[in-house]
Amino acid sequence: MDSNPVSAAAPPQAIEAVPLRHPWRWVMLGVIAVLTAMFLHMLITNKHFQWSYIVDNAFRPPIIRGLIGTIELTVSSMVIGVSLGVLLAIMRLSPNPVLSGVAWVYVWFFRAMPRLVLAVLFGNLGILWSRLELGVPFDRQLGALFGIHDFTARFWGIRAVDLLSGFLAGMLALALSEAAYMAEIVRAGIQSVDPGQSEAAAALGMSRTLTLRRIVLPQAMRVIVPPTGNETIAMLKDTSLVAYTPVSAELFYQLQAVGHRDFHGFPMLIAACGWYLVLTSVLLVGQHYIERYFSRGYNRTERAKARLRNLNAETGGIISS
Numbered sequence: 001m002d003s004n005p006v007s008a009a010a011p012p013q014a015i016e017a018v019p020l021r022h023p024w025r026w027v028m029l030g031v032i033a034v035l036t037a038m039f040l041h042m043l044i045t046n047k048h049f050q051w052s053y054i055v056d057n058a059f060r061p062p063i064i065r066g067l068i069g070t071i072e073l074t075v076s077s078m079v080i081g082v083s084l085g086v087l088l089a090i091m092r093l094s095p096n097p098v099l100s101g102v103a104w105v106y107v108w109f110f111r112a113m114p115r116l117v118l119a120v121l122f123g124n125l126g127i128l129w130s131r132l133e134l135g136v137p138f139d140r141q142l143g144a145l146f147g148i149h150d151f152t153a154r155f156w157g158i159r160a161v162d163l164l165s166g167f168l169a170g171m172l173a174l175a176l177s178e179a180a181y182m183a184e185i186v187r188a189g190i191q192s193v194d195p196g197q198s199e200a201a202a203a204l205g206m207s208r209t210l211t212l213r214r215i216v217l218p219q220a221m222r223v224i225v226p227p228t229g230n231e232t233i234a235m236l237k238d239t240s241l242v243a244y245t246p247v248s249a250e251l252f253y254q255l256q257a258v259g260h261r262d263f264h265g266f267p268m269l270i271a272a273c274g275w276y277l278v279l280t281s282v283l284l285v286g287q288h289y290i291e292r293y294f295s296r297g298y299n300r301t302e303r304a305k306a307r308l309r310n311l312n313a314e315t316g317g318i319i320s321s
Helices: 023-045 051-057 061-092 097-112 115-123 139-145 166-191 195-203 208-244 251-262 265-294 296-315
Strands: 131-135 154-159
Touching: 051 251, 051 265, 061 097, 061 166, 061 208, 061 251, 061 265, 097 166, 115 166, 115 208, 166 208, 195 208, 208 251, 208 265, 251 265, 265 296
Parallel strands: none
Antiparallel strands: 131 154
């Protein structure tokens, strides 16, 4: 009788791996292919799209000017909104109850107001003041005290309608609304950073402002950038609301004007979809590179941790994390 049962045992046979089947994936692929073919057939054969009319009219000079106006509105509104949003987020996190309360009221009000309502409201602010003037307050009352009834001490003045033009009113409406949302995004990004980072910076003698600028915000950008990209895309589409301020130098307004003039409204709506798809695609590419830039250190850290976990698993936990 063999005293070593291990040596007498038959050698293990090679495992015969059977690939996992996914029949429903092929079914869904077939369904998607059929639906895609039906959609393309509709685009090509349905005469109501009027592709030749779209090609001839979607690149006219007024539409290009509207495209430039849309880009200017998007950039200016986002610059103001992001800058004010960072300030509001810092105020929300401040230990000063007055600053925190003011920021909370601002965010509460502008998040509650639809942007269309704000656009119409800002476009009609001229109703409140006929003129905006700089000078000595209550100058006429002061003159009346001394018997001078035509006394005025106004150094500069302008009509409210001229100062608050349609473009400026629309930009302010969009920017002030955006600031409320950006304040919450930035606040979430700041709070995602480990508090130990700020404590270590304070121990090194760094001021709160320097800590925020050099330590906290660069790390918070990894959390802030993705929703900010979404907000930028939303802002691009919301620029169409400034037609109510009113602003004519805007992409959707100009496309609609061409369609209504020629009684071809539907093809111009298709052209608007195409323009917004192109602009959004450009923004998505930019967002991808910005996200990759601010995630460089984080991605390397995660890959290093993954390699360390794999080494621990292979060595039985000899390497300490």
